[in-house]
Amino acid sequence: MSVHLPAAALLPTEHFDAAAVRNPADPATLDPRLAGPDNLHPNPAGYRAMADAVDLTALHGCA
Numbered sequence: 001m002s003v004h005l006p007a008a009a010l011l012p013t014e015h016f017d018a019a020a021v022r023n024p025a026d027p028a029t030l031d032p033r034l035a036g037p038d039n040l041h042p043n044p045a046g047y048r049a050m051a052d053a054v055d056l057t058a059l060h061g062c063a
Helices: 016-021 044-053
Strands: 026-030
Touching: 016 044
Parallel strands: none
Antiparallel strands: none
């Protein structure tokens, strides 16, 4: 029997993505370099920053 968990359950914090794209001058907003046109969602560079923030070794053996 295999048990599948949501990826968020395997990560050290549910807010890893916000930390990766947070604006250092205003932590409640996205870094302008990583924000999409709506300023609510990341642009491609922001998604890459979120992906790079995940420690893949923490997921080893979870599949």
